Amino acid sequence: MRLNDTSRALFAALFLVANCTGLMAQDGIRRLIANPTTIDQPGSYILRSNLRYGPASGPAILVQADGVSLDLNGFEIQGPGGKQGTAIMVDGAHGVSISNGSLSDNWFGVVVQNSGNVTIKNLRIRAQGLVIAELPPETGIMVVESRNVVVEDNAIFNTGLGIFVRGGMSGGNRLSNNTVTAGTNGLLGICYNPAPNDPESPKSDIVSGNLVSGFTTGMSFKGTSAFNVIRNNVIQYGTTGIEQLSTKNTEEGNTVVKMQ
Structure with a gap:
């Protein structure tokens, strides 16, 4: 069937409307977050504005569903301070992404527990x-x-501990290209440890390309931590650069500098 000029114009207009409608629907799928909340359904979520929460509210955002994308949209989640509160917790969920925002004055910025593919x-x-x-x-x-x-x-800035990986069920993780800088009272930049009720430590991770600066100990791999590859990191430390209690981890190409 051949279309005349009028039919072609009408078809093009309908095609444009259909596509615009699809874009609007797609944008409408993103669910706005304005207050402390529990995410228990898969989907795409976006922070609408800065969010401040109190010490009694639990995690500001708790993710308990698989298949969640959480975009902080450049905004900030501010905790109560005084070593209280968790900004974002992923608990028992898989296929979760968290990105693009700021977290301040929390005891824990992000906690991922009993989860995978995050x-x-x-x-x-x-x-x-x-x-x-x-x-x-x-x-x-x-x-x-x-x-x-x-x-x-x-x-990550001004924490006592920058990144903390715990438990023998942890493994196959990647920590890369993070900037972890102590302010006052910086104890550990990156630490691998057993977990409560689990005497084993994480194994088979890659820790690469990180800048860890100003902590008493730059990196620490404790307990049974093994088969981790620690590669091409820059570590500026106070007392210990890389603390190893296992001979089964691999160190390659790290730059370790003691601060005088």
Whole structure:
């Protein structure tokens, strides 16, 4: 069938409307977050504005569903300070991504526990640099008993502990190209440890291309931590550059400098 000029114009207009309608529908799928919330359905979520939460509210955003994309949209989640609160927690979920925003004044910036296939990227995390009277200190990102977690291109500042990976069920994770800088009271830049009720430590991770600066200990691999590859990191430390309690981890091409 051949279309005349009028038919072609009408067809083109209908095609344009259909496509625009599809774009509007697609944009409408993203669910806005304005207050502390629990995400228990898959989908795409976006922060609408800066969010501040109190010490009694639990995690500001708790993710308990598979297949969640959380875009902070450049906004900030501010905690109550005083070593209280978790900004974002992923608990028992898979296929989750978190990106593009700031977290400040939280005890824990992001916690991933009993989860898998999680990506944490392009976050700016800032703590208060509180005196470390007991462990754990203010922590930027903590991964507990979780696998295939990617922690990449984040900037973490003024925490007592930058990135904390725990438990023998943790493994196959990648920590890369993060900038982890101590302010006051920086104890550990990156730490691998057992978890509560699990004496084993994480194994088979790649820790590469990170800048870790100003902590008493730059990196620490404790307990049974093994088969981790620690590669091409720059570490500026106070007392210990890379602490190893296992001979089964591999170090390659790291630049380790003691601060005088």
